[in-house]
Amino acid sequence: MLFRRKKPATLSGRLREFLWPRKGFSRGLRYLSMRVLRLSSSPHSIAVGVAAGAASSATPFIGFHILIALALAYLLSGNLIAAGITTALANPLTIPVILVATYEVGAMILGTGGSGALTGEDILHMLGHLELMHLWEPVLKPLLIGSVPVAAGSAAAFYVVAFQAVKLFQSRRQVRRSSKVQPRTAGSANGL
Template sequence: MLFRRRKPVTISERLRAFLWPRKGLSRGPRYIALRILRLSSTPHAIAVGVAAGAASSFTPFFGLHIIIAVGIAFLFSGNLVAAAITTALANPVTIPMILTASYELGIAILGVESAHAASSADVMRMVEHFDFSALWGPVFKPMLIGSLPLSAAGAVISYLAAYQAARLFQKRRQARVKDPGSST
């Protein structure tokens, strides 16, 4: 073969590369951030898109995050691409933390006592039997109520950070275009 390795990759090397990539764990998030900053839009539109994506990532509506984010960004004249990309905040690593935080916050807001809260065994039994009407009160309602403040806080924080980052990035880009001889 033309592009085959001379020395085949061992299983231990594959496992190490899966757990810790050669280029590091921060390469992916850095690429996504630069992809968002390079969008040709105003800093406000980019920031609204990022805020919409972050807000939808905190909701328990898995599978609908992109649709929700694009809808919110469209309503508030945000960048649709930034909204769709930012929904990657809800990924297999962060989803358990988001669900736990929204559930616990919902329990605290609703004032549900620990005796009335569902245990994880109860939830798994209800999911196995497809008893979603029984899941509404003890699980989905607190999770939905708890996700609202988390979504609002995530939207505000991400809007402020994205607006400043986009404004600074575009300002530096314009300075480089005006004076191509200077190096950064």
């Protein structure tokens, strides 16, 4: 094989690489952000797609984030690729934070902050016995209600940041392209 290692990686080496990549975690984030910035669409369309992806990532509908993001981006005439890429905000590291934030905001809106809060053991017991009706009031209702303002806030914040970033990136790219074309046209005007 062309790109195979000369010496196969050991189990401990593969485990270390899985837990802490050699190039770091920021490399993937930089790749995704550059992928969004390089899309050939208007800054508004890309920012709407990013906002749709961020809003869907702030919902408790784990597994359906990309479908929700694509539907929102389609309805709002946003960039579907940007929406799909931005759903990576909901990953195994951030989902617990998102769920806790939406639950706390929902409990605050409903006014059930301290009363009736379930422990993790109670929730696992109810899920094990499929008592979803008992889970609705203390868990699912605050999650759903709390996800609306959290999703709206994250969509607004990500729209502003994405719009400005894409606008700046595209203007700098346009300046670079025009500076590369400038010398060629000057040389051809002189008869070269």
